Amino acid sequence: MLRPIISIAVVFLAGAAHAAALDCVVNPSIVVGVGGTVPGLLEEVLIDRGDIVKKGQILARLNANTELSTIDLMSEQAANTSEIEAQQARHQLALNRMDRSKRLAGLNVTSKDAVEEAIAQMEVSKREVALAETRKRILELELARAKTVLGQKVIVSPIDGIVMERKLYAGEYLDQDGQLATIAQLDPLSVETFVADSEYSKFSVGLPVRVTVSEPRDEVHVGTVQVIDRVLDAASRTFGVRIMLPNAGNRLPAGQRCKVEFDAKSN
Structure with a gap:
């Protein structure tokens, strides 16, 4: 079950024809801690924080x-x-x-x-x-x-993404369970929101929704519902929804707040 990571205020506008607006957070769709298949001394590290990497791209080489x-x-x-x-x-x-x-x-x-x-x-x-x-x-x-x-002495990126953190440098030792870097996939983005359980029947996988992001300021984008929690949270009387939001060129940054709107009448 998706766990709330911010305080959620769910606001339903009056009238069945109006949209329901929900607070949400934009996250990377995947965050990967990249390590090596085998331990060893780093011969060279070819990435730094903020670099855009492709799946299969060489990130570092161990002494071989x-x-x-x-x-x-x-x-x-x-x-x-x-x-x-x-x-x-x-x-x-x-x-x-x-x-x-x-x-x-x-x-x-x-x-x-x-x-x-x-x-x-x-x-x-x-x-x-x-x-x-x-x-x-x-x-x-x-x-x-x-x-x-x-x-196995060559470390490659498992995904397309952006380097969030570089943890080691050339000359340092990479342990068996150590991590070289953290890479985030930003296309697509994963939008997390929580909805009042009274709206459960109105959501379905594939439902189009409008996502208004904070940066670039107040831009509206269209995403689709990807995951709906099948277990409701009794304490808050909500359930989690994950929305897939396309992000060509990694234009939208992750980690920002947003608003989600869906047409309640259409469901």
Whole structure:
């Protein structure tokens, strides 16, 4: 249930055709405390308070010298095909020996045991090729894992928004549960208001409402009802309503008071 964060005065104008005006507060739709996947020393921080950021934008990088060295080593190992080529050459030699033994056996020049030994050597060399190929695939997977670990050293924004607070700087240590910054999404905005329980039946999700903001002074915008509390507050005899208000270009600031009007007669 939405909790009142300001004193609410609900005023209903006389007459069914008039609108009902309610006090409200404009909030960011999302506020995110951004941290890292792993702890570490901050190599660089690329944001400051007030910056506009996009989802996926790099906010900071942790020191990753060890991970970079590991990737260089594994890249060399994964790219090396010498072992496979050597085993393939041995396999081809064993295959040629087996074919030659079979031909000689057909001429009664060599024994059956010699043929069977040549066949066995060919099978062993075939499996050695397969093992070499498996080892190379494992190295490639290890390289991919090392790159994933390196990716955890980069902190990106989870949303489009504005940096409300930058908490750490380059050279500081980011703990496992620490936060680098706080980011607020301002498009859309979330307008919170509380309505007398006698008006409950007049509200529905998707209902258009007029929102008059304080800044820019007395501008009127149209939002839509997004959430209606299903549990009434018995003490205040009100229920909470959340309104989604589009805010292209982050033009309207959050944190301001406002007025909400809806056409009671239309419901």
